Amino acid sequence: MAPENKTGDLIKKRTQAAQKTYSFNNDYNPRLLADYWFQNPQEGLTLFAVFYTQACRWAQCLGCNLPSRMSEHHIGYHNIIKQVDFIFNSVLSGEQKNQLKKIIISNNGSILDEQTFSTTALIYFIAQMNIHCPNISVLSMETRPEYVDINELEVLARAIREGSTPTDVELAVGFEAFDDKIRNDFYKKGLDLKVFEKMAGMMSAYHFKLKVYFMLKPVPGISEQDAVLDVVNGINYLDDLARTYKLDINMHLNPTYAAYGTPLEAAFKKGEYAPPTLESVRETVLQAEGKSISIFVGLNDEGLATPGGSFIRRGDGELIKKLDKFNMTQDYGLLQ
Numbered sequence: 001m002a003p004e005n006k007t008g009d010l011i012k013k014r015t016q017a018a019q020k021t022y023s024f025n026n027d028y029n030p031r032l033l034a035d036y037w038f039q040n041p042q043e044g045l046t047l048f049a050v051f052y053t054q055a056c057r058w059a060q061c062l063g064c065n066l067p068s069r070m071s072e073h074h075i076g077y078h079n080i081i082k083q084v085d086f087i088f089n090s091v092l093s094g095e096q097k098n099q100l101k102k103i104i105i106s107n108n109g110s111i112l113d114e115q116t117f118s119t120t121a122l123i124y125f126i127a128q129m130n131i132h133c134p135n136i137s138v139l140s141m142e143t144r145p146e147y148v149d150i151n152e153l154e155v156l157a158r159a160i161r162e163g164s165t166p167t168d169v170e171l172a173v174g175f176e177a178f179d180d181k182i183r184n185d186f187y188k189k190g191l192d193l194k195v196f197e198k199m200a201g202m203m204s205a206y207h208f209k210l211k212v213y214f215m216l217k218p219v220p221g222i223s224e225q226d227a228v229l230d231v232v233n234g235i236n237y238l239d240d241l242a243r244t245y246k247l248d249i250n251m252h253l254n255p256t257y258a259a260y261g262t263p264l265e266a267a268f269k270k271g272e273y274a275p276p277t278l279e280s281v282r283e284t285v286l287q288a289e290g291k292s293i294s295i296f297v298g299l300n301d302e303g304l305a306t307p308g309g310s311f312i313r314r315g316d317g318e319l320i321k322k323l324d325k326f327n328m329t330q331d332y333g334l335l336q
């Protein structure tokens with residue numbers, strides 16, 4: 001059996017074992033990005049590009065239906081390269097190419113997993129970015145930590161250095177919950193602290209930045225207060241890690257939504273789970289004041305929430321504006 005078929009079988013098996021009921025998006029045009037949007041964080045104009053590839057090999061995280069936007073089959077580098085061309089020929093205007101400060105690339109899985117995202121396509125992407133975007137200051141890549149290896153970091157660092165302006169590399173890793181039991185037993189993240197810290201050590205040698213995704217209230221059965229406390233423990237852990245490895249760390253805090261086709265949706269429908277309130281988000285963020293990390297609050301459910309299962313409720317408009325502004329300024333005074 002070809003390795004790509006084996007990977008497809010593994011993904012299907014793990015998806016079923018994790019009681020996910022979504023199907024994959026196998027009929028999509030493989031020459032187009034799965035999705036993209038623009039953001040305006042502190043660093044300046046940012047493009048978030050989601051490549052359409054084979055789905056995440058891990059596949060098991062409880063509340064995640066991101067793989068449903070991907071293919072269960074292998075997508076080769078010829079097609080991924082066409083998606084790169086789509087970014088630089090169709091998505092970005094000439095003005096945006098000049099203005100762009102940051103690009104985040106994702107495949108709803110791991111960009112550094114060469115079995116689902118071709119290394120040839122990754123290097124081609126960096127070449128095109130170096131050619132077209134002279135003012136980029138950060139390239140961010142989403143990945144699980146076990147796919148990060150030192151040879152890859154060395155090649156990435158060299159290719160990025162060839163751009164017109166100094167550009168930081170950022171690796172963005174899903175951590176989701178600090179408590180080991182919540183993270184690995186309930187949420188099925190499969191993230192070991194030793195593997196995470198090994199990655200942090202490797203990144204430190206190259207002065208790469210680290211973005212860490214946390215979820216507020218990622219599983220049913222925990223109170224709003226315990227959910228806040230878990231993220232606060234994560235803030236303190238990352239604060240220590242930033243000091244130990246002299247790393248620039250950003251916590252990307254996502255309030256959890258009930259994603260369709262997942263056990264979290266089932267719990268939500270049975271009344272056993274409610275997404276966190278934005279008030280709890282505010283309370284959590286305030287605990288990071290004075291720490292050596294920055295925070296970005298994710299306020300986009302990417303259209304993946306089941307009806308009524310979003311963390312945004314009627315009357316949240318003012319707080320959303322404040323959190324949006326906080327993302328751009330890191331001004332804690334806005335949330336007091």
Ligand code: SF4
Nearest residue numbers: 056059060061064108
């Ligand atoms: S959260 Fe990330 S690692 Fe987990 S199943 Fe979803 S895409 Fe894969």
